[in-house]
Amino acid sequence: MKQPFRLDVHTIDIDNVEVGDTTGVSGHTLAVSVDEISDLVLEDSRIAGVEVEITQPGDDVRIVHCLDAVEPRTKVGDGDVFPGFLSGMDPVGTGETLRLGGVSILVSSRYPQPFSGLLQAREAVVDMSGPTAMYSPFSRVRNIVLVFTPNPSIENVDYDDAIRRAGLRVGEFVARSALGNEPDSTTVFDFSDVNPDLPNVVYFYQLQGQGSMADTYLYGRVIHNLVPTLIHPNEVMDGAIVSGVHVYSCYKNPTFLHQNNPIIWELQARHGKDLNFVGVIINRGHNYTQDDKERSSQWAAKLASFLEADGAILTAEGGGNSAIDMMLACQYMEKAGIRTTVVSSEAAGADGYDFPLFYTVPEADAIVSIGSEDEIVAMPKVSKVIGDEYILDSETPSCGPFDLKMYYQYCSTNQVGGNFLTGRMF
Amino acid sequence: MIRVVHYLNQFFAGIGGEDKADAPFEVREGAVGPGRVLKMLFGDEAEIVQTLVCGDNAFHADPEGNLAAIIAAIAETAPDVVLAGPAFNAGRYGLACAAVCAAVNEELGIPAVTGVYPDAPAVDVFGTRVVMVATRDSAGGMKDAAGRLADVGLRLARGEGLLPADEDGRIPMGYRANRVADKPVATRALDMLMARLRDEPFTSEIELPDQVEPVPPAPAVADLSKTTVALITEGGLVPEDNPDRIESSSATKWARYPLAMLAKNENPAFKSIHAGYDSRWVDADPNRLVPLDAARALEEEGVIGKLHEYFYVTTGNGTTVTHAERMGEEIAIQLIADGVQAAILTST
Structure with missing residues (x-):
């Protein structure tokens, strides 16, 4: 008999994180053992050292050099999260998954070698309190920050792999410590019932695949040659998509936001009520040639048609190149009779007077704005900094005050909807 | 009061x-x-x-x-x-x-x-x-x-x-700025899509701007062998100390450097400060971006009348349309003043 693709996501809400002798959850408090986490991380000799810092919303704290963020998740019973990293290629997305809600494992590091050219990790900042806290979604969660020291003999790409895996392993380890605790809530992800009276909606989910420091991983592999394909939303919930994007501080969708993709959560909530959530189409963003762009966007529209979609939500990651990929997909979907809504960031210049979009098609006339990357933000002085004494590539003390473009505010204009900013006309 | x-x-x-x-x-x-x-x-x-x-x-x-x-x-x-x-x-x-x-x-x-x-x-x-x-x-x-x-x-x-x-209730002044939205992105996006699917009214949060005015191509060059040709790139190639401080993204500046200096390519050597493509191969050989070697050969063969003695450069990476139009106009004025009749633009 055909088995439904069903995932039960159990959530334990965490409202306090503190240092403890052993890692574990009691009620809504997560205790974190610095020794246990250090031992786990330092199994990988590419990492020379780690400091574990805890910071919570409202702290007078700034975190710098932010790289990936991971939500603690693990499987209850059989299976693994983060396939291709913590396990093999067995499909994920069924069974039961435990998540610790409101907590992030946030990775902060410099790299062992100097970078040159485009593909380098850029500064990414989170302020945990004050008016600048609104610029990062990670000011609203409790962060267990892993501040890594690289093994100086390792190349950057190799080191990047090490710290990505470390973040995932710590995330899984922390969640595993809560196995056996009673969840506060359970959400069932099962989209097998389709109501013929409701419209079919697909999610066009574009992932950045540009090169090292700007890659997304699907089951542990880069997506450079990806033709748009289907993925079940439950697989995304179980960590099938992992981020390695550090070039675009503001646009990046870290692993945490893939695991918690707000568009998927919203579609889950509306499935069977407003709409049928009929599938997720993933596409590589940053195709290099026009033919690649045409093939991908046409292919995505074709898949949406195969799914008999009436409507589609489109999101992307990255800058102008990727915006073209998404806008072309919008165009071909509309031409196929599929109504679209595009989520886009803006780049209207520091004074906001310029053309806000990198690329447009006439069909993209329903756009949700997640704000401008170009605004300059006055970062106040803070009493504590986690990560480093200085801002990357400068002699500016991290504690501030200094002016910082929105571009460098961690995930400030992520296009999957993790933040609350929007661009308004004045 | x-x-x-x-x-x-x-x-x-x-x-x-x-x-x-x-x-x-x-x-x-x-x-x-x-x-x-x-x-x-x-x-x-x-x-x-x-x-x-x-x-x-x-x-x-x-x-x-x-x-x-x-x-x-x-x-x-x-x-x-x-x-x-x-x-x-x-x-x-x-x-x-x-x-x-x-x-x-x-x-x-x-x-x-x-x-x-x-x-x-x-x-x-x-x-x-x-x-x-x-x-x-x-x-x-x-x-x-x-x-x-x-x-x-x-x-x-x-x-x-x-x-x-x-x-x-104001007449828009034409600038946009960030504000905190009243609802999450996903809720707004799905509300907008549902309105479209139900043929209900909705308001896009970004009005589609007027399409950029198409630029009619210049007439074809009649006789290349009698034409002065300039090399132009948006690939961010500058002397390594970037004396004109051209930005690596969102550029507002352009500059021109002598071809003789590029041909020598040492003290200072040229490199790309463009932050939108992987420039390692350009840094290794700038001819890959500004095709000076090939253009010189064509000049010597008499295919091209003359190469203009400077190449022009800015960074095309998130550059606003306003600045792109201004820089294009400024460069064109300079080229015309210098008697340039045609240009080869290499983009990244």
């Missing part, structure tokens, strides 16, 4: 209609005409300390002299905010109100607000510089117009800044 200065024309000040439009500038104490409506709206929070009046024709007969007198009067009174009109669809009056607001704001640093009909001439001339609430086309809309003028004016006087144009 917030102190307000109010500007009116002869009609609204009760002097008379078109036949009195040459009434000279005068200063009156307290509220006059529509100022009394504003006064009621202000309650105890603000008062109109002075009303400045000038006939429509009188103002435009000597705008500089009148503005100087108006600015001098306002500087002496030192109000917290200046309100002008509302002028509705009146052409000369609206322009005078907007000119007064622009001068007060830019010369005295005092906030100033007027109100006009969205199609009024003042919007074309001052719309991006002056805060204008939207009014109906005639004085029948006085009540709403005065309400918006009072709301926005007092908010600026309190130092609270503008709200988005639609919330203020």
Whole structure:
């Protein structure tokens, strides 16, 4: 008999994180053992050292050099999260998954070698309190920050792999410590019932695949040659998509936001009520040639048609190149009779007077704005900094005050909807 | 108590209609005409300390002299905010109100607000510089117009800044800024999509701008062997100390460097500061971006008449259309002045 693709996501809400002798959850408090986490991380000799810092919303704290963020998740019973990293290629997305809600494992590091050219990790900042806290979604969660020291003999790409895996392993380890605790809530992800009276909606989910420091991983592999394909939303919930994007501080969708993709959560909530959530189409963003762009966007529209979609939500990651990929997909979907809504960031210049979009098609006339990357933000002085004494590539003390473009505010204009900013006309 | 200065024309000040439009500038104490409506709206929070009046024709007969007198009067009174009109669809009056607001704001640093009909001439001339609430086309809309003028004016006087144009009932000034949205992105996106699927009205959060004007291609070069050709790139190739400080993204600057310097490519060597592509291969051999080697060969063969002795460079990476258009125009003017008849543009 055909088995439904069903995932039960159990959530334990965490409202306090503190240092403890052993890692574990009691009620809504997560205790974190610095020794246990250090031992786990330092199994990988590419990492020379780690400091574990805890910071919570409202702290007078700034975190710098932010790289990936991971939500603690693990499987209850059989299976693994983060396939291709913590396990093999067995499909994920069924069974039961435990998540610790409101907590992030946030990775902060410099790299062992100097970078040159485009593909380098850029500064990414989170302020945990004050008016600048609104610029990062990670000011609203409790962060267990892993501040890594690289093994100086390792190349950057190799080191990047090490710290990505470390973040995932710590995330899984922390969640595993809560196995056996009673969840506060359970959400069932099962989209097998389709109501013929409701419209079919697909999610066009574009992932950045540009090169090292700007890659997304699907089951542990880069997506450079990806033709748009289907993925079940439950697989995304179980960590099938992992981020390695550090070039675009503001646009990046870290692993945490893939695991918690707000568009998927919203579609889950509306499935069977407003709409049928009929599938997720993933596409590589940053195709290099026009033919690649045409093939991908046409292919995505074709898949949406195969799914008999009436409507589609489109999101992307990255800058102008990727915006073209998404806008072309919008165009071909509309031409196929599929109504679209595009989520886009803006780049209207520091004074906001310029053309806000990198690329447009006439069909993209329903756009949700997640704000401008170009605004300059006055970062106040803070009493504590986690990560480093200085801002990357400068002699500016991290504690501030200094002016910082929105571009460098961690995930400030992520296009999957993790933040609350929007661009308004004045 | 917030102190307000109010500007009116002869009609609204009760002097008379078109036949009195040459009434000279005068200063009156307290509220006059529509100022009394504003006064009621202000309650105890603000008062109109002075009303400045000038006939429509009188103002435009000597705008500089009148503005100087108006600015001098306002500087002496030192109000917290200046309100002008509302002028509705009146052409000369609206322009005078907007000119007064622009001068007060830019010369005295005092906030100033007027109100006009969205199609009024003042919007074309001052719309991006002056805060204008939207009014109906005639004085029948006085009540709403005065309400918006009072709301926005007092908010600026309190130092609270503008709200988005639609919330203020203002005519948009053309700039966008970030604000916190009332609902999460996913909720807004699905609400918008559901509205589309149900054929219900919806409002896009970004209005599709007018499409960029297409640039007609220049006529083909008749005889390349008699043509001076320039090399241009947006690939960010600069001497390694980047002496002109061209930005690696969102560029506002362009520069030109001698081909002789590029041919030598040492002390300083060239490198790309472009932050939008992987420039390692360009750094290893700049001919991959600016095809000087191939172009020189064509010049020697006589295929190209002459290579212009400079190459032109900026960074094409998130560059705003405004700056791209300006830089393109500046480069074109320079090329024409130097007798260049054709150009090869290499992009990344």
